[in-house]
Amino acid sequence: MKKFWCLFFMFWPIVALVVCAMAPGMNWWFPGESNSPIGVEIDGLFNLILIIVTIVFIGTQIAFGYVLWKGAHIQKNEKALYTHGSHNLEIIWTVLPCVVMLFIALYQMEVWAKFRVQSTFDQDAVSQPIAEVTARQFEWRIRYPGPDTKFEGKADITDWLKNPRPTDLYTVNDLHVPAGKNVLIHLRSGDVQHSFFVPELRIKQDAVPGTVIPIWFNVDNKTKKYDESIKGFSYELVCAELCGWGHYKMQARVVAQLEDEYKNYLLQLQKEQFDDGVSAESDDDEEEE
Amino acid sequence: MSFRLINSLIVLSFICCSGCDSLFMSSPAEFKLSKRTKSLHGPAKNAVQRNLLDKFGTPVDMKAWERFPINYGSIKGKVKEPGSSTNAFSVSFNNEQEILPENSILRWLTGSFAAAEEDLFRDIPIESYSAETGEIVLAKKLSEDPKEGDQFIINPGFVLQHGRKLYMTHCLHCHGVSGDGNGPTSEYLNPRPRDYRDGVFKFTSTLSTEKVSHADLQRIVKKGIPGTYMPSFMLLKDDELEAILSYVQWLSSRGELEKKMVAELEADYSTAAVRSRKKEGETSEAISKELQELLSVEFSETVDGLATEVAETWTRANSKESLVVPKISRVPDSPESRQKGRELYLSNKAKCATCHGPKGIGNGPETKLFRKIPGTNKEYDQPGLFDMWDKHVKPRDLTRGIYRGGRRPIDLYSRVYSGIKGTPMPAFAGTLTDEEIWHLTNYVMSVPFEGQSSHATETEKVSQK
Amino acid sequence: MSTLNPADAGFNSDHAEDTHAEHHELSFVKKYVFSTDHKIIGIQFLITTVLMLMVGGALALAVRWQLAFPWSNMPILGKYFASEGGQISPEFYTMLFTMHASVMIFLVIIPILAGAFGNYLIPLQIGADDMAFPTLNMLSYWFMWPAMMLFGMSFLFGGGPASGWTSYPILSAIKDAAPGSGAAQTFWLLGLTFVGFSSMMGSINYLTTIINMRAPGMTLFRMPMSIWGLFITAILQAFALPVLTAAGFMLVADRELGTCFFIPASIIVNNASPTIGGGQPLLWQHLFWFYSHPAVYIMLLPAMGMVSDMLATMCRKPLFGYKPMVYSMSAIAGLGFIVWGHHMFTSGMNPALGMTFMLSTMMIALPSAVKTFNWIGTMWGGRIQFNAVMLNCAAFVTMFVVGGLSGIFMAAVPVDIYIHDTYFIVAHFHYVLFGATLFGVFGAIQFWFPKMFGRMMNDSVAKWHFFLTFLGANGTFFPMHFLGVAGMPRRYADPYLHPYLEHLLPMNQFMTISALLMGVAQFLLLGNFFYSMFYGKKCGRNPWNANSLEWTAPSPPGHGNFDIPPVVYRGPYEYSSPLSGDKDFLMQTEPPVKKKKKDTGETEDS
Known part of the structure; x- marks a missing residue:
């Protein structure tokens, strides 16, 4: 029975490792490779930590299995080893993890800064936000500045965020951004707390009520297939912070489009939004048929 | 405490003996009868219920009644000639058919197989179909060759079933199994979810006398209704959207038919009516005999007629004639136009301000009045306006820039032109000219931005300091 | 080593003559229900929390059911709680996981560790005859009950709190924000406050007991690790809990009294009129996690x-x-x-x-x-x-x-x-x-x-x-x-x-x-x-041959715990020590052999 339990405790880490090794092949892994530069760095960091952690895991489990096995096979009349510890060992296993941890901590600072510290970001994108995304129960309402809007300075952007303009364009659950370009959007919440999560771009940012939070990213579509029907690359946008009963319903998409197509999209949107039922009617019919 | 402990015990014992389902599992979903139906005299109520069951079935076993203009997704056809083996034969479809969906199922409508008692050859999976030869190969061998002219249907209620599945995941929590807007989540929502059973939908692009068009429903599901809990289902695939709409339309037709049947019987055979008739001296035997005759003889025809009526309104709503189309295009948005709109807004002709208030924040004098509950002498316990579902409605606050029916000029135009169905918002089709409506639209669209320029300069000043 | 059976343990132990004698004539209620004896309280905590563990587990199974078979007929809960065809509603799902977390954290893990084992082990392992404040100790258990009632009420009457155990505002701060953000959320917050009171009373008691009531010779570094764990936990609770309690009251005030600690301006929820606001929802997160992260270590x-x-x-x-x-x-x-x-x-x-x-x-x-x-x-x-x-x-x-x-x-x-x-x-x-x-x-x-x-x-x-x-x-x-x-x-x-x-x-x-x-x-x-409580194999004082003080007391210990007042000579981990002779353990109370050799020269075992 002793042997059984030893093997039992040895067996499960092996299963865990095998399952982990299988995971990418079984599609139990990231939802596709990252399609943004920041996401690539996040994945890199994840993999780095994964390697470190796997080594530690294997090491610990082997040590654990070894002491268990040995402990099970000690002679009946034999006494256990009488020791109160080892000063040197304690120092080793304090300093070693400390070094590793500090390494991880310092190594990642740059990525974090790129993701969150605004001064590190492309100032052109900061000066011309693409859209304002308002999360509400249970959808994402998107407001684009009209295609002709040019912001002059920060005050102008603040004003736009405060006061919608008649030229603004509105969509819901469908955020279009230019591809391969640094873009900045402003995130806010209309009611409770939400979280803007685009798994394939590795972007997540809470939408905190009462606060407007800028997010910036760059969609490079490295591994994504072009979707002909929407003339762009489509990424799923979901909510990651409990926002009520319909939390799971906040299904939307981010569409990255090439510059021209993006412009066309905005123009098309403008045309649709100012449709008066007369002038645009003939066009609509053509499209539908 | 102990209650939950017992629960947890039961959960686990359930797993141990999954045989005794009924103790722990609730019965399958059912369509509920409306309140008015329940107020009918027993046999009359049963008749309504029976008819609904005949024509629509239950959520688990739905029936696709061909009378309604709903896309059930079924394909009808007949046998042209028997083929090489008993499970292959060439066919002709009523409508041109290129491909059949995967895992299609064939059901015989006429011929020896349809008449056969056993279900052996009732629903047969189709293995393949080639459009060139027009030959269908079934997955199962038949006992004999089908005869020429035997009619069959492929995928009966296919879309309806798909729709029901999607409805269950997306819609049911709010709109309820019967589409009565009483799903489990609904009681927390403001405004309440739509009750489909009246066939009345608020935000349409059709004339005030017409029902909602297919395109309107599509738009509502895709874009959601801002300012309410109806979210946008933007990412539904086209076939999913169509399936949901078919199902909703089917539920709605069911509710309408139920309502119409009740209307036929209500005058003479509601519980209250029967009671008063008895008081007036009629014997209960006479009443039940009369009802019996009515139900056995004319009623099925009546139901047929009612169904036709319902079907016609659905068809008509999709015709071009029902659509609101402005005769002139939008009057350019100018200060003068807005000014004219503003004047109209305040005028006695349009009377917008009586509900929406002089500043457009939805606080007009009408919202302060107590109204009577229609059909009774009682007053609502709350001042303000009520819709046909007896729910309190607030006139829209126009300054917020939230437009439930859409923010396009044509949407606002339709709102003014044909009103909002089921609510006190009237149709101005007769009272206002097209030009006037456009002025009004221009004004309404400008309301959220009033006083904004001053705001802008203020913030600029602050930032300059 | 004498074997005592639970029935006569309280009555016939050797110290019946000491100052605790008057307690022995207690009625059943005083002895087993409103008891001030730390052991009874500990066992009360233990049984309550083990039962709550089953409840929390059942809730977790319901959550798992929905994730594995979404919108299908859910056994039991579907029948009694869901309205349409056994299909639960999404807000019920949110209530399920909220209650699962709340029950498991506040009614199982924290009380089973600090409440059950804390109570039971602290006096026994440090060689005290009871807690420093027995009545406070009793109250700390009975404050769990209002908490459980309130959690239960919140689930059964209010529809259940639906904003997760973290209760982030606005969802939890505005009554319209979600189904279950109504009365249920207030009940839940009050329940949380009671749990907080209970833990607070416990932690003060533990700190006092551990600092003041250790047996002679029981220095801090001779305490078993359990005591260290509980001691540090008590410190954590004492310092972190007030923050959560204050935050909880602030949230209740936001909900019931119209304050705006966590509610910013112009928030429109469920089509209600915009909030007046001025608060900051992140404040809650800071306050909440200031408690709840230490709480992770408490757990x-x-x-x-x-x-x-x-x-x-x-x-x-x-x-x-x-x-x-x-x-x-x-x-x-x-x-x-x-x-x-x-x-x-x-x-x-x-x-x-x-x-x-x-x-x-x-x-x-x-x-x-x-x-x-x-x-x-x-x-x-x-x-x-x-x-x-x-x-x-x-x-x-x-x-x-x-x-x-x-x-x-x-x-x-x-x-x-x-x-x-x-x-x-x-x-x-x-x-x-x-x-x-x-x-x-x-x-x-x-x-x-x-x-x-x-x-x-x-x-x-x-x-x-x-x-x-x-x-x-x-x-x-x-x-x-x-x-x-x-x-x-x-x-x-x-x-x-x-x-x-x-x-x-x-x-x-x-x-x-x-x-x-x-x-x-x-x-x-x-x-x-x-x-096993009733029919298990009977055992002696020290069935595991362990060293720490509780094993010197009778099993189960009588009122006042130790029949021989313990004196501690060494740490609790002297297993297989060369000094222990042919045994492989050396109890904390065992006098050092050396001393005896000096005195009389005769050899002693045990």
Whole structure:
């Protein structure tokens, strides 16, 4: 029975490792490779930590299995080893993890800064936000500045965020951004707390009520297939912070489009939004048929 | 405490003996009868219920009644000639058919197989179909060759079933199994979810006398209704959207038919009516005999007629004639136009301000009045306006820039032109000219931005300091 | 060693003549219900929490059912709580997971560690005859009941709180914000306050008792690790809880009195009129996590302590690195106060703050690592007894390794951006809370059961329980890592709505089956527990041949605990010491042999 339990405790880490090794092949892994530069760095960091952690895991489990096995096979009349510890060992296993941890901590600072510290970001994108995304129960309402809007300075952007303009364009659950370009959007919440999560771009940012939070990213579509029907690359946008009963319903998409197509999209949107039922009617019919 | 402990015990014992389902599992979903139906005299109520069951079935076993203009997704056809083996034969479809969906199922409508008692050859999976030869190969061998002219249907209620599945995941929590807007989540929502059973939908692009068009429903599901809990289902695939709409339309037709049947019987055979008739001296035997005759003889025809009526309104709503189309295009948005709109807004002709208030924040004098509950002498316990579902409605606050029916000029135009169905918002089709409506639209669209320029300069000043 | 049976334990023990004599004529109610005896209170806590564990487990199974078979007919709950065809509604789902977390955290893990074992072990292991404040102690148990009532009421009448156990405003602050944000949320918050009171009373009591009432010779560094764990936990509770209680009152005020601590302006929820506002929702998160992160350690440290005790006993070996263990525990507690921000990396707080919290979070991994290595060190060269207690402790160690290592991913802020609020987090804290703490607790129940009731639990049944639970737990919680990496957010009633998650359904079904297995296994524990209470094999004072003071008392100890007032001569981990002769243990109370040799020269054993 002793042997059984030893093997039992040895067996499960092996299963865990095998399952982990299988995971990418079984599609139990990231939802596709990252399609943004920041996401690539996040994945890199994840993999780095994964390697470190796997080594530690294997090491610990082997040590654990070894002491268990040995402990099970000690002679009946034999006494256990009488020791109160080892000063040197304690120092080793304090300093070693400390070094590793500090390494991880310092190594990642740059990525974090790129993701969150605004001064590190492309100032052109900061000066011309693409859209304002308002999360509400249970959808994402998107407001684009009209295609002709040019912001002059920060005050102008603040004003736009405060006061919608008649030229603004509105969509819901469908955020279009230019591809391969640094873009900045402003995130806010209309009611409770939400979280803007685009798994394939590795972007997540809470939408905190009462606060407007800028997010910036760059969609490079490295591994994504072009979707002909929407003339762009489509990424799923979901909510990651409990926002009520319909939390799971906040299904939307981010569409990255090439510059021209993006412009066309905005123009098309403008045309649709100012449709008066007369002038645009003939066009609509053509499209539908 | 102990209650939950017992629960947890039961959960686990359930797993141990999954045989005794009924103790722990609730019965399958059912369509509920409306309140008015329940107020009918027993046999009359049963008749309504029976008819609904005949024509629509239950959520688990739905029936696709061909009378309604709903896309059930079924394909009808007949046998042209028997083929090489008993499970292959060439066919002709009523409508041109290129491909059949995967895992299609064939059901015989006429011929020896349809008449056969056993279900052996009732629903047969189709293995393949080639459009060139027009030959269908079934997955199962038949006992004999089908005869020429035997009619069959492929995928009966296919879309309806798909729709029901999607409805269950997306819609049911709010709109309820019967589409009565009483799903489990609904009681927390403001405004309440739509009750489909009246066939009345608020935000349409059709004339005030017409029902909602297919395109309107599509738009509502895709874009959601801002300012309410109806979210946008933007990412539904086209076939999913169509399936949901078919199902909703089917539920709605069911509710309408139920309502119409009740209307036929209500005058003479509601519980209250029967009671008063008895008081007036009629014997209960006479009443039940009369009802019996009515139900056995004319009623099925009546139901047929009612169904036709319902079907016609659905068809008509999709015709071009029902659509609101402005005769002139939008009057350019100018200060003068807005000014004219503003004047109209305040005028006695349009009377917008009586509900929406002089500043457009939805606080007009009408919202302060107590109204009577229609059909009774009682007053609502709350001042303000009520819709046909007896729910309190607030006139829209126009300054917020939230437009439930859409923010396009044509949407606002339709709102003014044909009103909002089921609510006190009237149709101005007769009272206002097209030009006037456009002025009004221009004004309404400008309301959220009033006083904004001053705001802008203020913030600029602050930032300059 | 005399064997006493529970019935006469209180009456006939040797110290019947001492000052406690008047207590012996207590009525049944005073003796077993409103008792001020720490042992009875501890057992009351234990039984209550074990029953609540089943409730919390049932709620978890309901959650799992929905994830494996979304919108299908849910057994029982579907019949009684859901309205349409057994299909639960999404808000009911939110209530299920909220209640699961609340019950498990506030009514199971915290009270079973601090309440049950804290109460039972502290006086016994430090050699005191009772707690410093027995009445306060009794109150701390009875304050659990209003909390349980309020939680129950919140679930049954208010529809259940639906904003998660973290209760982030606005969802929890505005009554219209969600189904269950009405009365249910207020009930829940009040329940939380009562739990807080209960813990507070407990922690003050523990601190006082441990500081003042140790037996002669019981220096701080002769205390068993359990006591250290409970001591540090009590400090954490005493310092962190007031913050949560204050925050809870602020939230109640926001809800009921119209204040705006957490509500910003112009928020329109459920089509109501805009809020007047001026508050900041992030304030709640800071206050909440200022308590709740230390609370994570409150939920872990006592288990760590108990496992250290049990491991040493079962390996017949001194604890490896006693002092480093104590220091690392203190370090965890200290650092625990400055890491709360790592729950909020994506909340949009100042990025510099994010870096600070990341550093402190990385540092808190160190003491955890040290502890793990020391446990393995303890087992190294031991003569391991493979009984259920040992197996549970071993499971604690190996599961804690996984929980600890997965924590490194989320400590790295950029990685946390991606995995925050996904199932990866769920996997992590279940590995720590279930994998570590609960296995520790299962072990501890079996370890101290003989002391509590004078009877042994059945070891084979306990092994089966362990076996099934271990398989079930890993089958349930390990795949959660993959769900997280695949980007499945937490708290989704129907993740499969999203095409990128569709393929995870089979995995979720597997997890649900594992969870069911685990649920069934708990009946073995329950059955074993209650059966052994009455029919278990009787045992003596020291069935495990352990060293610490509680084993010198009768099983079960009578009122006033020790028949011979203990005097402590050494630390609690002197197993296999060369001084112990042919025994392999040397009890703390055993006078040093040397002394005796000097006095009389005669040889003594025992």
